[in-house]
Amino acid sequence: MKLIQNLFRLVHCAMALLFACAALLLIGIGARMGWDTIAAGFDGAAALGIIEAVGLVAAAVVALQIAETIVEEEVVRDADISAPTRVRRFLSRFFVVVIVALAIEGLVATFKALHEDPTQLVYAAVLLVAVGVLLAAWGYFVRMNGMAEKLEPEAMAEAKSEDEKLK
Numbered sequence: 001m002k003l004i005q006n007l008f009r010l011v012h013c014a015m016a017l018l019f020a021c022a023a024l025l026l027i028g029i030g031a032r033m034g035w036d037t038i039a040a041g042f043d044g045a046a047a048l049g050i051i052e053a054v055g056l057v058a059a060a061v062v063a064l065q066i067a068e069t070i071v072e073e074e075v076v077r078d079a080d081i082s083a084p085t086r087v088r089r090f091l092s093r094f095f096v097v098v099i100v101a102l103a104i105e106g107l108v109a110t111f112k113a114l115h116e117d118p119t120q121l122v123y124a125a126v127l128l129v130a131v132g133v134l135l136a137a138w139g140y141f142v143r144m145n146g147m148a149e150k151l152e153p154e155a156m157a158e159a160k161s162e163d164e165k166l167k
Helices: 002-040 045-077 084-115 118-151 153-167
Strands: none
Touching: 002 045, 045 084, 118 153
């Protein structure tokens, strides 16, 4: 059984490494886009180029945060995600990253639509509404999960003790 657990850790490490590499590539592409945009001059097109570069960097943040979460939760802590405390913490980290990235992408889409094709504003608005729905769903999840944690105070204590592995 220990061999299988180590194999899963190795797979998680590989996934985290791939996410981190994707983040670095996105950062590089975003930086290159930003540099090329600035080199072309300061005008409306430059603003759109910078906004698109910001969107790429936001996607890089998501990829890097997912890599960090995988390493901390699956490799360092080797956590069991069945307890309500563990689920809430894991999903909360993931939701924060996704919601922020989608909100930034919604703003990028809004600016791009305003300057290029106003008919695309509907799609940007739908994306931003979806961000609001995700945020509300996350809040509801945290509230309901908090109630479940009151039934298992020892799980919260165990989760906090595992945080020491990260220091």
